[in-house]
Amino acid sequence: MSEECHEICFIAPSESLAQRAKKIIRQRELSIPVYTAVLEDAVTLAKDMIQQGTWLFISRGVTRELLEHTTQTTVVKVPVLASDYIPVFEKIQHIQGLIAFFASEPISDELQTICYLLNISMRQYQFSDTTSCRACMQQAVKDGAVWGVGGVVSAQYAQEAGLPYTVTESSDSAIFQAIETACQLCQLQKENTQKQERLQIQLERYQNILNYTHDAIVAVDAQGRVEVTNRVAENMLDQTQKPFIGKPVEQVLPNTHMTAVLHSGVAETDQLMNIDGTLVSTNRVPIIVNDKIQGAVATFQDIKSIQSTERNVRIKLHEKGLLAKYHLSDIVGNSPAIQSAREMAAMFADSSFTVMLYGETGTGKEMFAQGIHNASPRRDGPFVAVNCTALSKSLLESELFGYSDSSFTGAKRGGKPGLFEIAHGGTIFLDEIGELPAEFQAQFLRVLQEKEVRRVGGDTVIPVDIRVIGATNRNLMQRVEEGCFRRDLYYRLNVLAISIPPLRDREDDFLQIAESIYSRIDASATPEARQNFRRIMEHYRGCPWQGNVRELTNLVERVCLLQKRGLSNQKMLEFLGEMTPLESQLQKPEDAAGLPQSSGELAHMERALIQQVLDKNGGNIAQAARELHISRATLYRKLKK
Structure with a gap:
């Protein structure tokens, strides 16, 4: 065995696979050793390679699974297509x-x-x-x-x-795909390692600033000397002590407790402080690197402006939909399939590369996208979600790229920034990207390549710094072969890919997810009601869940409604067997004695169900109609009644 250090190693269970892997590696001019070994022999080989510095392996089948389980290292799978x-x-x-x-x-x-x-x-x-x-x-x-x-x-x-x-x-295509994935992971690791040592202290300092800032900011070094101030802080400090940088903080900011934080290493947050007669809220946070205090950061804000500022900012962000509320830890489930997807999402989060999420409708693609955003260095930037099927062709260009002043009749004075501009410094999530009209694919490719946009009717380009996360329930490569999707755009998007498993492939995760939804819908449910709910859900073990988590959510909502009606488990199961769209939900089952009998009872139940779904969706008619499996026209008609 060569003593040369290799970060990646290919362990093939068969000689045939090894030879074809070597050929592809030579063609790509890569330095990846290839060995032939199976099971325990492969584990022994891998442990020797790890001692020489290898941390990433490529293998196939049960040998790959044994390597991953035994060596606790990353093992990229050669898929069997x-x-x-x-x-x-x-x-x-x-x-x-x-x-x-x-x-x-x-x-x-x-x-x-x-x-x-x-x-x-x-x-x-x-x-x-x-x-x-x-x-x-x-x-x-x-x-x-x-x-x-x-x-x-x-x-x-x-x-x-x-x-x-x-x-x-395995085909050459599958081998090539595995090698490409391994090279990308290796490159990500190199980038992170190079940045970590060089920027660790600086990153920690400014991360604390971003986390705790209100208005005024002061940072000091380990000896308590001022290192960083912003303009608001400079107006607050003792003007006779200019310039402030390099001076002891007690000299420029009387009554400070930053030196105490330097000695204790304990953060002091939401503290009140009087500065020249103005009551301010202050956070004092130590900067600790390698268990050593390297300085501290303090932020200050006038108490009177805190409440109104936070309220206005949050209202605007929610109106524009720029907040990512989910984290990867919010993705419920312990099955190997979802754990693997969650781990890969966490691994990809630190990168700036484009991510493609593949999964059926209702598997939680946007939840993964938000989780990746919140785990990334862009977490404090905007998160803009766009459904490519929700915008008509006539609106898509102006919404994505924006428009300049008076570019068309009815245009807003001064123009309007597009969603790419709004996502600057953050992440843009393009759901159902496979449905992007062909005429916009070339423009979108330019945004990815050039990192700039041109508004409709405008003559100047605007630079944008965005990370793109795409999602689809379609086979994009098949769309490429059919001529519906640009090949160059596909390869530009498909840099990092995550396959999100359907609910039916996630073992008993549906029980854990159902209980989480149940707790959110009925937080005051009694232990007996929760136990009955679990018994009901056990009857759905093995359900194909064609609608995935959305279908499960609908079922949980129905069970909650029927529980509040006082139905027994048996009666609920009989009734749930009839429940599909809203109209059939409210029809009387033929042999379900004790269920709603009169038209008045059915109407009351219908009203309750509609009100519950409307409340859940904040009055959004379109979303409520989708969850009730009826058209918007039908829902409007029922609301009018």
Whole structure:
């Protein structure tokens, strides 16, 4: 083994995979060693590489999972795509009898669909190590399997069992994708390491300023000498002591307690202080680096202006929708699928690269986008969310790019900044970006490349500093092949990608999410009501959740409503079986004695349900109609009644 230090190492479970990986690495002129090893041998190899400085590995299948679990390092997966099974299907499609698929993770719905269409009788056997792999092989033979399909680990046990077997190979495209991801992660790590040592003290100081500032700001070094002031602070300090920089803080700001903070290392926040007859609120915060006090920062603001200023700022931000209220810690769930997505989002947050979120409707893509923003260095900047399907083509250009003064009839005097400008210094989240009209894709690509926008009707360019997070429930590459999405824009967007798993692939997460929603809707529920709610939700174990978390939210809201009506669990389950759109929710189930019988009761229940959903959405008619599964016209008609 070479003693040269490599940050990335490729450990291939088969010689075939290793050779193709070496070829791709040579073509890209990368310095990534490739070794062939499986399971425990791979772990031993990885531990030796870690001692030499390797911290990032690339591998496949159960070997990858064992490496990640045993070495506690980052291991990028070489994915097995559905297209990788094409040579396999050519071999097995005419075989009569049970075909056993062996893998370390569940096979995709797409693969199962192909088996169904080809009339292949298949069954999956999932394993995590050599012991469970041998047991799976024995069970497959016992089940009457006539052929096996999987990786190299299960191949040896198939040979022992005398089961004909076909090894599934990862395509060059899958290998290339894994190597690209590993290189991107390595580059991110390098950037962070280079910045950390050089900027640590300065970053800590100014981060505290950003976190605690009101109006006036004073920063001192470890000896209590003034290092930083702003203009407001300079007006507040003793004018006879100019210039202030370098002087002891007690000399320029009598009555200060900053020296006490330097000695104690304990922050003093929301303290009252009298400066020349003006009562101010002050925060005094130590700057601590490597367990050593390196200075302190103090902020001051007139008490009378605090309440009105904060109220006005918050109102304006909420009106414009510029706040990201969710953090990655708010994403509920402990399943491996959601933990992996959450960890990757946290890893990508520190970067300035574009992120693409892929997931079905209702999986929480915007929640992930807000979490990434709040975990990023841009957390104090604006977060602008745009649904590319919500704006008509006629409005899209002016909303995204803004317009200049008198650029068209009805234009606002002085012009209007677009959403790209508003997002300056922060993050712009483009939901359903796959639906972006073709005529705007070239303009959007220019924004990404040049970091500048030109308003509609304007003749000057405006520089913008934004981070883009896109989301889609579509296959963007397929859209590219269909000619609906620009290829260059796709590659510009798809720098860092996160696949958000659907709720049905998240094991028992739906129970934890349901309880969280229930607590938010009915915080005063009794322990007995909560227990009954959990019993109700247990009946939905294994539900496909086609609408994902949105569907689950609707179900929880319905259960809360029925609980308040005093229905038993059995009656609720009978009634919930009939509940889909609003009209069918309020129809009487045929054999549900004790449920609302009269039209008056049904009307009352309908009013309560509509009011609850409207209150939840702040009176937003469009959103309420979507959650009730009715049109806006129908909702308006019911409100009028």
